[in-house]
Amino acid sequence: MVKSFKRGCFILCLLVLVLTACRGPAFLPMLGTDSDGRITMTLWYWNRAIDDRLLAQVERHFPHVRFQALKIGGGYDAKLRTALAGHANIPDIVGINANIATYFPDADQFADLRLLGVSRISQAYLDWKWQQGIAPGGRVIALPMDTGPTALFYRADLFKRAGLPSDPAAVAARLKTWDDYLQAGVRMRQATGGRVHMFDNINNVFTQIMGQSRQQYFDAANHYIGDQPAVRRAWDYAARVHQLDLSAKATSYSTDWSAAISNSSIASFVGAVWMKHRLKDAGPETAGLWRIAPAPGGPGNAGGSFLAVTAASPHPQLAFAIASWLMSARNQLTAYLDTGLYPSARASLDSPQLQRPEPFFGGQVTTKIFSQAAANVQPVPNSPDADVVQNVLQRGLTLIEMQNMNAQAAWNAAQQQVQRELSH
Numbered sequence: 001m002v003k004s005f006k007r008g009c010f011i012l013c014l015l016v017l018v019l020t021a022c023r024g025p026a027f028l029p030m031l032g033t034d035s036d037g038r039i040t041m042t043l044w045y046w047n048r049a050i051d052d053r054l055l056a057q058v059e060r061h062f063p064h065v066r067f068q069a070l071k072i073g074g075g076y077d078a079k080l081r082t083a084l085a086g087h088a089n090i091p092d093i094v095g096i097n098a099n100i101a102t103y104f105p106d107a108d109q110f111a112d113l114r115l116l117g118v119s120r121i122s123q124a125y126l127d128w129k130w131q132q133g134i135a136p137g138g139r140v141i142a143l144p145m146d147t148g149p150t151a152l153f154y155r156a157d158l159f160k161r162a163g164l165p166s167d168p169a170a171v172a173a174r175l176k177t178w179d180d181y182l183q184a185g186v187r188m189r190q191a192t193g194g195r196v197h198m199f200d201n202i203n204n205v206f207t208q209i210m211g212q213s214r215q216q217y218f219d220a221a222n223h224y225i226g227d228q229p230a231v232r233r234a235w236d237y238a239a240r241v242h243q244l245d246l247s248a249k250a251t252s253y254s255t256d257w258s259a260a261i262s263n264s265s266i267a268s269f270v271g272a273v274w275m276k277h278r279l280k281d282a283g284p285e286t287a288g289l290w291r292i293a294p295a296p297g298g299p300g301n302a303g304g305s306f307l308a309v310t311a312a313s314p315h316p317q318l319a320f321a322i323a324s325w326l327m328s329a330r331n332q333l334t335a336y337l338d339t340g341l342y343p344s345a346r347a348s349l350d351s352p353q354l355q356r357p358e359p360f361f362g363g364q365v366t367t368k369i370f371s372q373a374a375a376n377v378q379p380v381p382n383s384p385d386a387d388v389v390q391n392v393l394q395r396g397l398t399l400i401e402m403q404n405m406n407a408q409a410a411w412n413a414a415q416q417q418v419q420r421e422l423s424h
């Protein structure tokens with residue numbers, strides 16, 4: 001115990017020097033140190049955001065740390081924002097979802113990882129993913145966790161029944177564009193008497209096309225461009241799917257969606273890699289019938305998380321060390337094999353362990369397609385108001401699909417609503 005205590009004190013002294021250099025004299029008190037010299041470090045995350053098996057190994061790799069990983073259920077963002085706003089009970093490390101840009105206005109609540117040595121590891125991650133964690137002004141507020149590269153999920157048996165190619169390479173050659181995809185959708189509807197739909201819902205069509213776009217709702221100067229051709233193009237494709245009656249009108253993540261997958265009324269959809277697990281849960285009886293091909297229109301991304309060190313942590317250098325270890329290429333690979341969290345570390349994507357046949361997808365090695373997509377996603381400007389715009393446009397598309405609202409009228413109404421919400 002004496003040796004352990006001395007070792008702990010020595011480590012604490014080193015951390016005092018580091019923190020003084022990085023943060024100033026106000027951070028000299030070493031808060032959160034136990035009587036045995038171990039430093040208590042806390043992390044907040046939500047279910048399946050981080051591999052629990054890795055979290056259980058933190059204390060083994062950092063023996064001077066007492067690690068408390070708290071899985072926050074229900075309204076994670078609201079609880080995190082409340083803690084940050086109240087300047088109380090703030091953890092040292094926090095998970096942040098794909099909506100990381102909504103935290104940019106409060107970037108000073110997070111440690112600037114540039115001051116903690118992040119430049120040494122920045123090249124280890126996919127560039128477009130790395131860029132998403134940089135707030136205006138250049139502050140690096142988070143490390144990349146998982147990604148959501150997208151591809152075409154399709155039922156090989158239903159494609160064959162409709163006279164469409166069923167082999168992934170042949171499907172990729174046939175469905176290169178969204179126009180190709182819509183034409184195949186018409187053929188599917190005709191061949192099955194309208195019983196099978198090529199698309200799950202038009203909101204997903206819109207979201208996936210936007211995920212492939214090099215322009216989103218705001219430019220690099222944070223000027224709104226959501227009324228410009230790039231967004232209108234995605235809107236018009238979604239509206240055409242409705243007009244051609246190619247959608248199953250099954251809302252994503254709903255019981256209706258699961259039922260449509262189970263009863264084989266959805267032939268395909270473009271989705272992120274994490275949809276593999278949702279698909280298996282929704283339609284276990286369809287195992288072996290699904291395949292993966294590159295998405296029509298090119299590579300895209302949907303979702304993916306980050307790991308940040310809070311400015312309130314009295315031990316930012318240690319918190320950064322723990323976060324860096326959790327997000328190392330080796331551990332990202334482990335997280336994928338354990339929980340399906342697709343890596344953002346380049347070395348993980350190149351690992352032979354990722355190249356495993358998957359029985360649910362007929363023995364196909366699907367990771368080849370997802371890794372290729374992840375490597376070719378283009379960086380786009382990230383705005384705190386992107387979710388506001390996305391939500392308004394999604395509500396407009398729902399009116400088209402569920403109430404048969406005129407597409408142009410819905411577009412006009414949505415743009416007006418966006419302007420109202422952005423002006424607040």
